[in-house]
Amino acid sequence: MPDKKLILISPLAEKSLLGGDFYFRMPYLGLLKVAALTPPDWDVAIIDEKVEGVDFDQHADIVGITAMTPAVNRAYRIADEFRARGKTVVMGGMHISKLPDEALQHCDSVVVGEAEELWGTLLDDFRKGELKRLYRHENGYPSLDNLPLINWDLYKDKRYLPVHSIETTRGCPHNCEFCSVTNSFGGKFRNRPVDDVEREIQSLKPFEGRFILKNTVFFADDNIISSRRHAKELLTRIIPYNLKWVGQASVNIAKDDEILDLCRKSGCMGILIGFESLSADSLSHMGKGFNKPQNYIDVIKKVHDYGIGINGSFVLGFDHDDEGIFDRTLEFIVKAKLDVCYFSILTPYPGTRLYAQMREEGRLIDHDWSNYNTNYVVYRPKLMTPERLLNGFYDVLKGSFSYSSIFRRLWGNGTYKNFFYPMNFGFRQSIKKTVKRKYNFPQEINA
Numbered sequence: 001m002p003d004k005k006l007i008l009i010s011p012l013a014e015k016s017l018l019g020g021d022f023y024f025r026m027p028y029l030g031l032l033k034v035a036a037l038t039p040p041d042w043d044v045a046i047i048d049e050k051v052e053g054v055d056f057d058q059h060a061d062i063v064g065i066t067a068m069t070p071a072v073n074r075a076y077r078i079a080d081e082f083r084a085r086g087k088t089v090v091m092g093g094m095h096i097s098k099l100p101d102e103a104l105q106h107c108d109s110v111v112v113g114e115a116e117e118l119w120g121t122l123l124d125d126f127r128k129g130e131l132k133r134l135y136r137h138e139n140g141y142p143s144l145d146n147l148p149l150i151n152w153d154l155y156k157d158k159r160y161l162p163v164h165s166i167e168t169t170r171g172c173p174h175n176c177e178f179c180s181v182t183n184s185f186g187g188k189f190r191n192r193p194v195d196d197v198e199r200e201i202q203s204l205k206p207f208e209g210r211f212i213l214k215n216t217v218f219f220a221d222d223n224i225i226s227s228r229r230h231a232k233e234l235l236t237r238i239i240p241y242n243l244k245w246v247g248q249a250s251v252n253i254a255k256d257d258e259i260l261d262l263c264r265k266s267g268c269m270g271i272l273i274g275f276e277s278l279s280a281d282s283l284s285h286m287g288k289g290f291n292k293p294q295n296y297i298d299v300i301k302k303v304h305d306y307g308i309g310i311n312g313s314f315v316l317g318f319d320h321d322d323e324g325i326f327d328r329t330l331e332f333i334v335k336a337k338l339d340v341c342y343f344s345i346l347t348p349y350p351g352t353r354l355y356a357q358m359r360e361e362g363r364l365i366d367h368d369w370s371n372y373n374t375n376y377v378v379y380r381p382k383l384m385t386p387e388r389l390l391n392g393f394y395d396v397l398k399g400s401f402s403y404s405s406i407f408r409r410l411w412g413n414g415t416y417k418n419f420f421y422p423m424n425f426g427f428r429q430s431i432k433k434t435v436k437r438k439y440n441f442p443q444e445i446n447a
Helices: 029-036 069-084 094-098 119-127 181-185 194-203 228-241 251-255 257-265 280-286 293-305 325-335 353-361 386-400 403-410 417-436
Strands: 004-010 042-048 062-066 088-092 109-112 134-136 163-166 216-219 244-249 268-276 309-316 340-345
Touching: 004 029, 004 069, 029 042, 029 062, 062 069, 069 088, 069 094, 088 094, 094 109, 109 119, 163 194, 194 228, 228 257, 251 257, 251 268, 251 293, 257 268, 268 280, 268 293, 268 417, 280 293, 293 309, 309 325, 309 386, 309 417, 325 386, 325 403, 340 386, 340 417, 386 417, 403 417
Parallel strands: 004 042, 004 062, 062 088, 088 109, 109 134, 163 216, 216 244, 244 268, 268 309, 309 340
Antiparallel strands: none
16 A cells, blocks of 8 residues: 655756647657556655646655656746745656766756666655655666566556557667767667566556557667667567557668568558758768768658658758758758658757757857757857747758648548648648747847
8 A cells, every 4th residue: 555655747848849739749758668667665655747748746656757848947936936935855867967067956866867776865864864865777787677667557548649659679879969869778789588578568548649640669779670689589579560650760770671571560550761961961960970961861761661650850040050941951852752851959968969069169149948849949050040940940841731732642542541631731830820829030140
């Protein structure tokens, strides 16, 4: 019988492009993993501000708050409110892990890095009245073997898209200059045992989604094909479950017909591929030289040949990007017939090589973490003004999700149109709202 109460909170990144829009309201996996690590003598509740508000007067022995950079200001306000009411507040997440001293101004304890092998110790220390200010791994990264099953009932009756997220790997060896994955999860891929992943799939209750979202899984790995042997075994094992799934992979997936065939047979509807840039110089500088822009259209065609759609991800504002990058990008996505596109403004997150470089060069022009959300400019670009980058970014968003672009990109693709048409129109609706609230630069930045 639980005798302690734990509340886990995911704060809303209020200025982010997609915000809490239902079209992209995915269940947050991180707090579910923390809840799964919590022993049964704790009663656990999860609050996700994308779908509900925070009651600061509710009882809690511990309030746990996670935060990525664009949501951290809101996270600190929530933490301050609970501490003012005498609650013990613990914080974690990617931003907190990079700047624990900043976070400790707002909470009682910080978990640096992954919660596995730390969370149980923290709860034991709390019961003994010996809670430490900082918990971190002293010897590398935790094992992903025998992770406890996720309890999806914690999200029951919350208004999410009916999609279950499953993680099968962590880490990345590429260490792209703008990405925090390597710094946060290690420079090599760590795989969960396929038996454990299959057990998690078996534990999922019948999904409530209808039509194309029935039995849909999002594999949350940064690169589901990171280990070919692991990917081959996983994809083969999930074929009998009649899933529909989406995930993320590198451009290298187009080189492997056997893996693409297994993706198709196992129910893959779409893959997000980080093309990042149309500039070979930018790709080389960021550490992603294995992306070859001259091969992008062949990559897309190969994946389409297997009936799999592509969400192409691009970043705007690299040091080699001039003002022509916006028109070139718009022309490319239509020519390549990308099923859907995701665009970001280059953002130097704490803990990345890019942040260290920008800070050293004195190019950071905004220190409000809520603006570090990939749809605002927080640094001074080299080949254009910050204002031009912001306006060009919004021009690309509007152009990419015009009715003309959507139909020209999707017509004749042979992919899951009843999945990608709604996704495109969802992006279109979100972008229309975002453009209305686009904020202007302070006058001194444009001088």
